[in-house]
Amino acid sequence: MKDVNYNVAYDYIRKRILNAEFGAGRPLMANLLALEIGLSRTSVREALRQLEVDGLVSIRPHLGARVKTMDIRELRDLCEMRLALESHAAGLAARNRTAPDLQEIKFALEVMRGLTDRILAAEDPQPLTKELMDADVRFHIAIMSAAKNELIKKEILRLHLINRIVAGAFSKLASPEGTALEKEERNHRCRGWMVSHEAIYNAIARQDSAAAKAEMEQHIQGIIDNRLRHLAQTQEAGAARKLTEEERVYVN
Amino acid sequence: MKDVNYNVAYDYIRKRILNAEFGAGRPLMANLLALEIGLSRTSVREALRQLEVDGLVSIRPHLGARVKTMDIRELRDLCEMRLALESHAAGLAARNRTAPDLQEIKFALEVMRGLTDRILAAEDPQPLTKELMDADVRFHIAIMSAAKNELIKKEILRLHLINRIVAGAFSKLASPEGTALEKEERNHRCRGWMVSHEAIYNAIARQDSAAAKAEMEQHIQGIIDNRLRHLAQTQEAGAARKLTEEERVYVN
DNA sequence: TAATTATTTATTGCATGCAATGATATGCGA
């Protein structure tokens, strides 16, 4: 962004939220943050408002700002919205893609394929999984870019971001359990992903808008189903709330 | 909203933008507005930031805030996004609607039907058209509410609002010409609308998600096509820019 | 002892003075 102070504050706080140093529900007091960053409360306040826009922070008059907590209902709403926008974007991408756009998508796809093969063979997939996630993001970004609609792209990115911090938080709770049991399922899911991704790519390549849309819809619906099921397994309800309490420990 | 000052300022400025008293591109100087409303610059600033979120105002560091201007590209992006969200919402509504939801939709539809009949018969459709627009909005809102997704609903409403002020501004330019020629076309369009709306309603009534989505998609695509065509007719390009210049006269 | 009220404290909200910046106007030289 620019070099004005409220953007400095914005970047600082945003980063710490995305790094999960500021966990869900953590109070964000203008006073403290201003001292910490070395700016005035005014700049911090403006930054917090901007973060509220991004959906990372919630502010209530006189009660201050907190890192946004999500209940299961909000998470579902968010996923549905992402489904609507991203499938539509895929349809647009099929119509509006240029040759370089397609190249970009193809490249991301091939990176993913390489990583997937290595993951299926590897013993410890942890570091590769991180890379795979990144490649996946690149793939989706490439499609959004090819759709040639900045507004939709921006909104999807926003949703991705929120999704990511929520997912990150949940996986922290979920990871201690069945790593062995997950291995089989994980491989299965990876293969499924690649099939989906290739179907999407092919549809966009042959400029089949309806197919691209349908494939993307199916793909994301799959991801959502997985996540919600996983969530339901981990605990019956109030997951976000529980996490909030736990994260309180990390208060800086 | 609440009774804090920045919400007062927010409501005030928002209202004037929606009433087209503050036209597109108009500079919004914190100093003047603060004096006018009787608050400090701080509160006005916060209000302007909130309005930026709504998409009604654009702010650039050191350059201040202006009522947002839209070029044809942004307008198209916005329409596409609305298409994606609203058709998805229709699909959700078909799945999630309750009996009262359906009742609400039906009521709005019947109001529209009554108005449409009267418009087709009337000489001067101007005042009825305004009512019809309102009923149409109610119809769409009822569907969004039945979809049971607050996030999507909120976003669609936001888009509607921006759309409305843009449309209002454009229609001001467009209305002087062919009122006679439009009459025939207008009637045709009204009938088409009713057909679409009834198809959407029926799909939701029988909980046919796919059909509801498809019908809504077609409906909105029709609206968009109409608008963009109309826009292209009115002038070749730079419509928003031209309007901006004209509205400058209204500087308070 | 429990509950309710009063008091204290911490934090947000608001206003205003000063500094930084971008735009405009002025003046100088070619």
Next chain:
DNA sequence: TCGCATATCATTGCATGCAATAAATAATTA
């Protein structure tokens, strides 16, 4: 007269003191 450098001015950005509010704590009474 035109172009360019410089100065002036208006407006935003920033910081800080004070007021308003809500939460936490203490005190008082039934």
